[in-house]
Amino acid sequence: RQGSELAGWAMGRWTYEGIDLNHNFADLNTALWDAEDNDLVPHEFPNHYIPIPEYYTFANATVAPETRAVIAWMQRYPFVLSANLHGGELVVTYPFDMSRTYWKAQELTPTPDDGVFRWLATVYATANLAMASAERRRCHYDDFTRYGNIINGAHWHTVAGSMNDFSYLHTNCFEITVELSCDKFPHASELPAEWENNRESLLLFMEQVGHR
Numbered sequence: 001r002q003g004s005e006l007a008g009w010a011m012g013r014w015t016y017e018g019i020d021l022n023h024n025f026a027d028l029n030t031a032l033w034d035a036e037d038n039d040l041v042p043h044e045f046p047n048h049y050i051p052i053p054e055y056y057t058f059a060n061a062t063v064a065p066e067t068r069a070v071i072a073w074m075q076r077y078p079f080v081l082s083a084n085l086h087g088g089e090l091v092v093t094y095p096f097d098m099s100r101t102y103w104k105a106q107e108l109t110p111t112p113d114d115g116v117f118r119w120l121a122t123v124y125a126t127a128n129l130a131m132a133s134a135e136r137r138r139c140h141y142d143d144f145t146r147y148g149n150i151i152n153g154a155h156w157h158t159v160a161g162s163m164n165d166f167s168y169l170h171t172n173c174f175e176i177t178v179e180l181s182c183d184k185f186p187h188a189s190e191l192p193a194e195w196e197n198n199r200e201s202l203l204l205f206m207e208q209v210g211h212r
Contacts, residue, residue, distance in 0.1 A: 011184070019064040022086075023159055025071070025166035026056040029098045032169060047112075050169045070163070074171050081209045082175035083124070083202075084163055087186075089179035090131050091144040092121040097153035097162035097177075109154035111168060120208055121150035121176050127201040130181070139182035153177065 014020050028050045035045035052071075055061060094117035099107035111117060125131045131149040138144070144151060153159060167173040180198055183190070 015064055015066070017064065019062065019067075021064055021066055022163070023161045024062075024064055024067040025161045025163050026052050026170070027098070027161045027165075028052075028169040029096060029100075029160070029165055030102070033100055048169065048172055052170065071166075071170075074167065074173070078171055079167070079173045081120075081206070082167055082173050083178050083205060084175065086177055086179045087181050088184035089139050089142070089144075090128075090136070090149065090182055091142075091147075091156075091179045092125045092128075092131075092150045093153040093156060093164075093177045093179070094118065094121045094150065095153060095162075095164045095168050095175070097159040097165050099154040099158040105158055106156065107154055107158070108152055110152060113168075113174070114152075116174060117176065118150065120174060120205065122148060123208060124176065124178060124201045124205045125149040127204050128180070129197040129200075 013022070031053065032041070032045070032047065032050060035041050036047075041047050056063065095111050096109040098109065099105070100109045101107050125148060128149070130136065136145055136149075142156070153162070153164065159165075162177075164175045164177055167175040178198075178201075181194055186194055
């Protein structure tokens with residue numbers, strides 16, 4: 001109702017209960033990295049299909065019903081490729097989203113499958129008309145063109161409990177985040193152009209499930 005120009009980055013981010021769905025998944029990163037530091041991986045602690053911590057399953061845990069539903073969906077259908085769509089920037093991010101050094105707001109934190117993630121992100125970014133445009137300008141402060149319009153999530157800003165990291169560590173799904181427009185809330189009249197910007201990227205990205 002405020003209009004796209006007056007809505008800040010936090011607008012529409014939280015549920016009615018005050019939960020940020022983007023940060024609401026179980027933090028499996030910390031448990032994995034602690035186990036690695038103590039030489040427990042992989043014989044005593046797994047490095048994939050990591051189980052959900054018990055505290056996260058309690059009835060009084062701060063977990064939104066939407067998050068629980070998505071987790072149940074992921075467990076029922078083991079996806080291999082996924083993307084979640086955000087607005088407010090023009091960049092494709094890939095795991096890990098959480099920095100390994102817990103006190104660092106930004107830190108390059110690649111997964112063991114960094115090459116695959118970089119490829120998937122690049123496939124999307126290079127086919128995206130807005131990202132690949134010769135007239136591409138930065139949205140805000142960050143110049144993502146020097147990185148090819150892709151970036152490791154934690155290298156941009158750390159996020160604990162992201163869906164990307166959870167998907168990767170709990171279900172072996174390769175998931176990226178697409179920030180698909182400088183405008184977080186485009187006007188309805190702009191949506192056809194946004195679709196054209198992303199149509200080929202979405203198709204090419206989905207086709208990657210057939211590549212080995």
